[in-house]
Amino acid sequence: MLKIIENYIVYVFLVMITVNVFLFLLLLSKKIYTKLSIRKKKVIQEEYEKSLATYIATNEKKELTKPFGFLERKIFFETVIKYSSYLDGNSKERLLNLLEKEKLINYIQRKIKSKNPWKRKIAVYQAGEIGIKYVVPELLKLLDSNDRELVYITSRTLIKISNDKYLKNILVRISKGNIMEKPNAIALVDMVDGDITNILEEVMRLDSTFLNAIALEIYGIRQYEQGIKWIKQMVYHPLKEVRISALKGAIGLGDISEGEYINALLTLSVDEDWEVRVFVAKLLKKIKNAESISTLETMIKDPNWFVRHNAGLALIKQGENGLRSLIDLLSSEDVFARDKAWEVLQKEMVFHKLLAKIDDDELREKLMEKTAMTQLGEN
Structure with missing residues (x-):
């Protein structure tokens, strides 16, 4: 009985060693394969980036070769996406033909209809970068999505593909349901040419x-x-x-x-x-006029510090007339106005060499006199 138990233990031990060795070899081979794949991908990527950069710079078609393998096609497509902003419509069309355009369009259409939201967003983005107009019907449907990111990417792609053709559709959609922040909406509209x-x-x-x-x-x-x-x-x-x-x-x-x-x-x-x-x-x-200066002289006395700050900065932009106003404000009974005028003038003198920029000798002397009096008052 003892012998059977010993044999069983040895058997279990050998099985565990075999399994561990097998798992180790499997992980090692996977790691080696991954490293080789990364290295191979890097080589292919560098080759395509170099040839595509040469094509963009010289428009030499002979520099481009048709990708054959799955990995080559995938890397070539990623490279085209990466450099798409440097390519015109004809160049993109030619590159798409190298990738067998119909298959690529079908691939992106399938991904746009994918139930996986991330695959869908990536496909929508890619469609915009390479300018695939055939997906517009699907994109218009996606505008009705409640996914904020998807609506933004879809809107961007529609503008890249069709310029202003669907701009009103986009604007009407983003006005509903708080789907997009105003800065993002403005950035989209400003993408439109013409x-x-x-x-x-x-x-x-x-x-x-x-x-x-x-x-x-x-x-x-x-x-x-x-x-x-x-x-x-x-x-x-x-x-x-x-x-x-x-x-x-x-x-x-x-x-x-x-x-x-x-x-x-x-x-x-x-x-x-x-x-x-x-x-x-x-x-x-x-x-820049007298009415602006008059308005700013009032605003520099505003109870809100940020209004005063911007009013002071605006006065210094009004030229010599604005400068005169700031100098006069150094004698103002309003503490807020006086302090802000001094702060603006001091900054301009220290960092922007204000005194050297003043052509009017009388104005320069007045500023120096008021500055000296203000500094004495501080001491």
Whole structure:
């Protein structure tokens, strides 16, 4: 009986050793295979990157060879995606043909319909990068998704493939259900090439404060003066977010000398919300006239420190007249205004060599005198 037990133990021990050795060899072979695959992939990738870079730089077709194996095709496709922003439409078309375009389109269409959300998002992104127009019907369906990331990637791909053709569809979708943040929506709209003033005009007529705010800011980003009439109207909007977007649009448009337009904007210098007043001060860095200086002299006394800060920065941008105003404010009875004026002037003198930039000798002497008096007062 004892002998049987001993044999059984030895047998079990040998089986365990065999299993462990087998697992070890399996893991070792897998590790070796993985290393070799990585090394092989790196070599192939470097080769394709080099040939594709040469093709982009010289348009030498002979530098490109058709990928044959599965790994080569996969790496070639990834490389094309990587460099897609440097390729024009004809170059992309030729590269797609090297990959057997129909098979590639079918592959991406299958992935777009995948139940795996990550595979779907990657496929949608890839479709945009290589410009596959055949997937547009599927993309329009995906716009109705409640997945915020998917809606953003789909919108981006639709714009890359079709430019402004589906822009209104995209804007209408993102106005519902808080699906996208305003900065992301603005970035999408600004991707569109060409004139979109007609679309912005339609958007401004929609009953959507979210889309109205986006359009107002785009008017400024693209410097469309057609937005002036809407900015004048929206400075009186009850929502501060819309009033701020109107001011952002005005900041983008810059110094436009239209009296009614400027007067409408300046009404916001006494807005009940300090965030709005801050953007008025930022706007007045660009609108340089006596009325701006007068408004800033009042705003630098604002109870909110950030409004005062931006008003001081705006005054120094008003040239010598703004500088005179800041120097005079050093004698102001308003502590806030006096301190902010001194802070701005001191910074300009230390970091931007203000004294050397002043051409008017009298103004320079006045600044030096006021500076000396202020420093004595501090001591």
